[in-house]
Amino acid sequence: MTNDFYCDEVLSGNTEVDKVHETENVLAYHHTRPAYQVHIVAIPKKHIPSLTKVEEHDLGLFSELMEVVRTVAEKVEDKHGACRVITNLGRYQDSKHLHWHIVSGEKLI
Template identity: 75%
Template sequence: MSSDFYCDEVMSGKTNVDKVFETDNVLAYYHTRPFYQVHIVAIPKKHIPSLTNIEESDQGILFELIEVIQKVAAEVEEKYGACRVITNLGDYQESKHLHWHIVSGDKIRKD
């Protein structure tokens, strides 16, 4: 059975996060174990397993998620000069909950 850190820990409140931006359906926050100098995660509050598992009924949430990612990425780009927006699929996706990383700067961890 795969883990879902975002539902099990973040959305449940078990793990406190430093919020960057929040809407009714989306949360963006600083990664709890950052891999980059700037590392923000954006997630839908509804459980969606991954980018390849989005259902037609989730399209509104996906659009809202993209709007939040765009806003946060623009702020990071303006402040730091550049950023990457990354999502992982399949075996690369440790937590089976759709999430996007907005990162900038040098990598600080490799695990």
């Protein structure tokens, strides 16, 4: 087990997700186990372990990912009045695949 839910489940098609926004290289979808009233995850379709592991040759993909995060966050902020954009590193990062959480509302868990 690689401890990469996004490659192993989402991108492989093993777990169906409710897509919010998709480009050729990036997917944003409603979290499968939301911790907030609104909880969207944005991921690159290519495996990159974390923010601190983005390499120079991945900067174009990283820019595309950040544009999707910005677009989704803007929609969430417009609809709900506020949002947070979060990424985790090291032991805080459960799935070792670069991802951003776009969240709003009360914490559920």
